Amino acid sequence: MAAYSRLTPLFIVTGFLGSGKTTLLNRMLRHPSLKDAAVLVNEFGDVGLDHFLVEKMDENTVLLESGCLCCTIRDDLKDAIIELNSKRERGEVPYYKRMIIETTGLADPSPIIFTLNSDIIIKHHYRLGSIITTVDAVNGLKQMKRHAESVKQASVADRIVISKTDIAEAGDIERLRAKLERLNPSAELIEAVNGDVDVKRLLRADIYDARTKGAEVRRWLAAEEKNDSEHHHSHDVNRHDEHIRTFTLTFDEALDWTAFGIWLTMLLHAHGEKVLRVKGILNVKGVEAPVIINGVQHVVHPPMHLKAWPDDDRRSRIVFIVDDIGQDLIERSLAAFNAAAAADAAAA
Amino acid sequence: MCALCGVLMDGPHWTEAGTNAGRSDDAPQGHQRQLDRDYRITLINRVIGHYGCTARDFAGSQYVVQNLSGGASEVVINLPQMWQAMENITRKIADPLDTKLIGRLEGRV
Known part of the structure; x- marks a missing residue:
């Protein structure tokens, strides 16, 4: 087994419905430093509309079948990663150096993390990178009040991207920041305008990256x-x-x-x-x-x-x-x- | 899977793989590994003794958990499995926040 820090990092992008996950992901995928990323997307419904938005990653994108990533098709996530890994080994897809998994808006990210850590093949090739959670600056506070999933998504995050800051009131942004800092003080808060964020900051600094862990x-x-x-x-x-x-x-x-x-x-x-x-x-x-x-x-x-x-x-x-x-x-x-x-x- | 006994092996659990991501230069090896294992079993028995169970080493890679009468036992490979086995055997929750267990441990100090 390779040294832990040399395993392929898996990044989870999560966030409540409408909080800007897909916008963020699309911006991220256009970034030159993510040419070497594979992406797994998943959405509720018969058609994964998000798939069509992640056009540039077609070759390395596997659309998971319908349903909730966490509960009903956890095996699909596992199978999708293993299948992609086999293709990478056989040279059928470009050699990706990181993988990004987008969850559904209602997902509790913890079963996904559990899946990633419980399969022996995945464990030998991949490690968890960071959990990136999007929170909507306009509706984030209300969502956290009403939906436990939203609180959980923010609680487990390593990076929290505050989206829609361009249309939110300054006071709302400040209150949301204060709430998030209290809820998860060790998560880094990053504000995004139209999905624009510092992608390198989002993905390259994680606790298991030898260059950045200190x-x-x-x-x-x-x-x-x-x-x-x-x-x-x-x-x-x-x-x-x-x-x-x-x-x-x-x-x-x-x-x-x-x-x-x-x-x-x-x-x-x-x-x-x-x-x-x-x-x-x-x-x-x-x-x-x-x-x-x-x-x-x-x-x-x-x-x-x-x-x-x-x-x-x-x-x-x-x-x-x-x-x-x-x-x-x-x-x-x-x-x-x-x-x-x-x-x-x-x-x- | 262990070819001898059929137990599924999944690499060392984080609690047994040393303190530096299982790197071989930091993970306990050989005699030290067995000493660490013996020490772990001593501490485990402090805890599960509270629930009427004991644990012992099996072949240097597994643990046998059993009740005090020896009438019920399970073989496990790591600590998470240990807690589940203890619950299966005793029908009690293995809970470190159990104030009676805490009191028992504090009583030893």
Whole structure:
């Protein structure tokens, strides 16, 4: 198996109905740096209209059959990727270096991520790159109030593209930005006008890209610190979505990696549906390099080392975005698992 | 698939593949790997003992989870499967946020 960072990155473009996914995708595909991308599109209905909009990628585009990508045709996604991979190996399609998957507007992206991580062939050729979520500057706040999928799509994102900023009121854009920063502080917010965005910024910087992962982690941490300090000063219990909470756990003591693995797998087994996102930088006992963890619901990416700590702070910092789980209980639980391991190690 | 026992193998789980994306220069090997495995089983037993189960190593690549009477058991290859097996055997939810489990672990410190 190739080194993880050398696997073909898979980017997921998601976003609520009418939030500008297809516009964004079309702009992206016209960008010269995406000549080497394969695209999988999917829409509800008998005819995938979006397919005709992604004209320039015909050769590498596989139109998934009708239905919802997440629930009813998950095998199609898997089969489509494997088929495309076989064609690439046989030289029947250009050698694409990245793949983009567009979800339906009503999609919960987590089953897609699960599919990508559960198939052994896919796992050996591909890795998750970034999750890019489009949010409509005009209707985004209302959609997040009314539709759980919309909140989830924003919660699991690595990059959030705020679309339709050219027709939205400045105040609406600011309120939406504030909401998104609280909901998912580590996601990068990028404003788009008519779908125009910095494509390189969207696709090239991801946590598993050796060239950019240090900068990406620094960005996470800065966002986390900003969110944390604002949170402590405002004490506004209503500012988050009613059920979604974002918080950071900080541990002064180095963590026991084995205990952490037992704890996190057990947490995700019992509450994976409610742990929308977990990511952080860990100080692991016996490991000099900082260890990066990154998970979306039931799926945890392989941990990675950073070459060096991004700053002088050597504490473990873990950001959680959860649905109706208390921070205190999570913190107490992880501390108990870690302390039990420390007690065992001391007794040995 | 393991040709001997028929268990599907899917590469090492992230919890067992070291802390750097399973890179061979960072992943535990040989004797260290077995020591890590033994340690993991010790910690697992602290947790699943709370639910009346035990785990032991099987052939250095799998785990046997069973209830205390030994009357029910399952063979698993990684931690996510372990929690499911424990639930199948005990009909209890493997939940790290269970305050009784947390209390038990805190009691050890």
